[in-house]
Amino acid sequence: MNTAPLTWPPGWCDPxxxxxxxxxPPAPVPRAARLAASAxxxxxxxxxxxxxxxxxxxRWLDPLTIxxxxxxxxxxxxxxxxxxxxxxxxxxxxxVEAVFLLDCxxxxxxxxxxxxxxxxxxxxxxxxxxxxxxxxxQPQYSQPQVRRRSGSARGTS
Numbered sequence: 167m168n169t170a171p172l173t174w175p176p177g178w179c180d181p182x183x184x185x186x187x188x189x190x191p192p193a194p195v196p197r198a199a200r201l202a203a204s205a206x207x208x209x210x211x212x213x214x215x216x217x218x219x220x221x222x223x224x225r226w227l228d229p230l231t232i233x234x235x236x237x238x239x240x241x242x243x244x245x246x247x248x249x250x251x252x253x254x255x256x257x258x259x260x261x262v263e264a265v266f267l268l269d270c271x272x273x274x275x276x277x278x279x280x281x282x283x284x285x286x287x288x289x290x291x292x293x294x295x296x297x298x299x300x301x302x303x304q305p306q307y308s309q310p311q312v313r314r315r316s317g318s319a320r321g322t323s
Contacts, residue, residue: 195254199262199281202288203252206279207266210293211247214239214270226279226293234297238275245271262288273298 206226212218213235220236227235250267257263260283268275276296281288 193256193259195256195262196283196288199256199283199288200252200254202281202290203254203262203264203266203279206290206293207249207252207268207277210275210277211249211268214242214247214268214275215245216243223293226290227295231295231297235295238273238297242270242273 209218209223213220213223216239220232220239223232223235248269250269252264252266254262254264262281264279264281266277266279268277278292278294278296279290280292282291
C-alpha cells in the first residue's frame with residue numbers, strides 16, 4: 167500500500183507562513199448563498215445612496231454602527247455607489263463568509279458578512295462594517311415623531 171504524504175496544490179498553505187499542515191480545500195459556495203450575499207450588498211448600497219433607511223439594518227448592526235453609517239451616508243448624497251465583486255468562502259458546511267467593497271467615489275466602504283443555512287434558507291447572521299475613522303456620531307435616540315392634525319385645519323373655520 168502506498169503511504170505517500172497527502173499534498174495539496176500550491177497556495178492552499180504556504181509553509182513559510184507557519185500555518186501548520188495544509189487543510190482540505192474549502193467547500194464550494196452554494197448558489198443560494200451567493201444570492202443572499204448579493205442581496206445584503208445591494209441593501210447596503212441602497213442605504214448609502216439614501217434609497218433605504220439605515221434603521222432597516224438594525225437586525226445586523228448595533229445602534230452606534232447604524233448612526234455612524236447614517237453619518238457616512240450623509241457625506242455621500244448624490245454619489246454613485248459601485249459594489250465590487252464579493253469574495254465568498256465556505257469554511258464549514260452551512261456557513262459562508264463574504265468580504266466586499268463598495269466604491270463610493272472618493273471614499274470606499276469595506277464589509278464582512280456571515281451567512282448561515284437554517285432549514286434550507288440562507289440568512290445573514292452578522293454584518294461588520296469598516297467605516298473610516300473620521301466618521302463618528304453620537305447616537306441620538308428619540309421617539310418617532312407622529313404628525314397630528316389640528317382640529318382647525320380640518321375644515322372648521
